[in-house]
Amino acid sequence: MVSLLARTLQTIGKVSLATTIGIGLLAGDVLAQQTAPSPGSAKAVFGAVTLPTAGPSHSIGFYAKGCLAGAVALPADGPTWQAMRLSRNRRWGRPEMIGLLERLARDAAKNDGWPGLLVGDISQPRGGPMFNGHASHQIGLDADVWLTPMPRHKLSAADREALPFTSMLAKDKFLTINDKVWTPAHARLLMRAASYPEVERIFINPAIKKKMCDSWTGDRSNLGKLRPEYGHDSHFHIRLRCPPGSEGCTGQAPVAAGDGCDKTLAWWLGPEPWAKPKPSTKPPVKPREVMVSDLPKACGAVLAAPAAASARAATSAAKPADAAAETEAMPVSGNTPPGNIPQQ
Secondary structure, X not given: OHHHHHHHHHHHHHOOHHXXXXXXXXXXXXXXXXXXXXXXXXXXXXXXXXXXXXXXXXXXXXXXXXXXXXXEEOOOXXXXXXXXXXXXXXXXXXXXXXXXXXXXXXXXXXXXXXXXXXXXXXXXXXXXXXXOOXXXXXXXXXXXXXXXXXXXXXXXXXXXXXXXXXXXXXXOXXXXXXXXXXXXXXXXXXXXXXXXXXXXXXXXOHHHHHHHHHHOOOOOOOHHHEEEOOOOOOEEEEEEOOOOOOOOEOOOOOOOOOOOOOHHHHHHHOOHHHOOOOOOOOXXXXXXXXXXXXXXXXXXXXXXXXXXXXXXXXXXXXXXXXXXXOOOOOOOOOOOOOOOOOOO
């Protein structure tokens, strides 16, 4: 473990933190800290590891406090998907998550008029906290999918870093869908993703949730999986339940019964999330950085475990990975309020 920390610090010293850390939040994970991680912190240690562990896949801990063993990478290119922001090295996940993304890409292209997925962050090679952009995505069971359809041509590495995000919200109206960019195919894609039994929930902007509540005329049995969360206006966040037999994986409480188009949605669209917090007489306490010792004990062993032979060897068999590595964070967007937001 000591030698790993030494190698980590050496790696960090070689990387420009201004480039690696980025300057913004990933839309939706509004509570993620954005300051440069201290050497030796969990963010610094996990963020510097470039390869997954060899061996079987295990999700350890909770979505926002854990790590990942035996990760598999989504190929950078597939018949109906392209991975984005490759320099971030965050296209790793459990085999179940990688398989789900590939299946969604195929099904949406075949049945829903969606030409292909642009896939954002999944997890780091060994999961854990990230330098920037997310509070979750730590155990290989979270993935971001852009609401921008895949173009017909193969994007270059430079394009994948620079392509801007397309918000579904109107710029001049509060939490209102821009009908010039939103299409019925967007709705079909979301409901296709929600239809898979292994999907626990999907985070979307409250305005998108309202649009779905007001306009979706098909089967509404999975509509409750679409959970309102600020920031998710240019992408949606898929979360899988812990796979059967996943000892050590801590799941989230199931979503409430119903379609979620009730007063719980009205709260997100009202003034309460935007209310200024009541002044406190106590001085603010600076949050302590998460250390490896704060994570489940098994995460120390994950860091010390032997690495897979190469990124190519650990990439999903659907198509070999390209040579590109996977930094930059999504900017804050989607009318994100200043206060704390409940976990959906």
